[in-house]
Amino acid sequence: VQMTQSxxxxxxxxxxxxxxxxxxxxxISDYLNWYxxxxxxxxxxxxxDASNLETGVPSRFSGSGSGTDFTFTISSLQPEDLATYYCQxxxxxxxxxxxxxxVDIK
Amino acid sequence: EVQLLESGGGLVQPGGxxxxxxxxxxxxxxxxxxxxxxxxxxxxLEWLSGITGRGDSTYHADSVKGRFTISRDNSKNTLFxxxxxxxxxxxxxxxxxxxxxxxxxxxxxxxxxxxxxxxVSS
Numbered sequence: 001v002q003m004t005q006s007x008x009x010x011x012x013x014x015x016x017x018x019x020x021x022x023x024x025x026x027x028i029s030d031y032l033n034w035y036x037x038x039x040x041x042x043x044x045x046x047x048x049d050a051s052n053l054e055t056g057v058p059s060r061f062s063g064s065g066s067g068t069d070f071t072f073t074i075s076s077l078q079p080e081d082l083a084t085y086y087c088q089x090x091x092x093x094x095x096x097x098x099x100x101x102x103v104d105i106k
Numbered sequence: 107e108v109q110l111l112e113s114g115g116g117l118v119q120p121g122g123x124x125x126x127x128x129x130x131x132x133x134x135x136x137x138x139x140x141x142x143x144x145x146x147x148x149x150x151l152e153w154l155s156g157i158t159g160r161g162d163s164t165y166h167a168d169s170v171k172g173r174f175t176i177s178r179d180n181s182k183n184t185l186f187x188x189x190x191x192x193x194x195x196x197x198x199x200x201x202x203x204x205x206x207x208x209x210x211x212x213x214x215x216x217x218x219x220x221x222x223x224x225x226v227s228s
Contacts, residue, residue: 033214035151042201042218043143043151054216086151090213094167095141095153 001025001089005098013106018074020101022065022087030066031091037100038083046085047072079105108132108217110202115222122192122226128185128202128219136160136180139205141212142187144198145221152198155187159209192226199223 002025030050047063206216
């Protein structure tokens with residue numbers, strides 16, 4: 001399953017609403033996760049099963065979608081959200097990640 | 107503390123071999139399916155291999171099939187990745203990752219190690 005993300009990068013101000021889209025090359029139901037990777041760090045799970053918030057993750061992060069089209073949203077961007085965000089499907093083997101969206105703070 | 111700690115990375119010549127280890131602590135290792143994921147310099151994430159909690163089933167992506175082998179020793183809470191016939195394209199940070207829910211599949215990665223750098227160069 002090929003995963004695409006858009007945009008590849010974005011720059012937004014603190015407090016802005018940020019939206020990232022992820023598209024799968026075939027129907028993957030809701031078998032979709034979102035990860036955050038800060039510079040020099042390992043990825044961190046934020047959202048699983050397309051829309052479920054991982055324990056301990058701030059509620060400003062959310063996910064939605066099913067089938068082939070998915071959305072990840074940061075409702076109010078914070079300075080610590082500087083990172084690259086990846087979607088990942090687990091409907092089929094091999095598991096695959098999107099190319100990532102780099103989020104910068106203006 | 108719940109953590110994964112990789113080791114074994116380093117500089118290796120093309121055609122060479124390397125064995126990575128991932129030491130797990132703070133959770134019941136044998137109940138968790140495990141994976142290896144790599145990230146080439148300034149690139150995205152690539153899932154390579156998975157192994158079930160009991161070690162009775164494995165999967166390798168085509169990019170490493172026949173060259174890399176995932177295994178585990180549940181008595182030592184350790185995951186391994188044996189890498190043979192390395193090429194410059196295998197240069198990357200290698201992460202081990204634990205599955206969030208299942209011992210029998212590789213779906214959602216809720217715990218990651220810090221990564222170990224493998225550099226393939228002459």
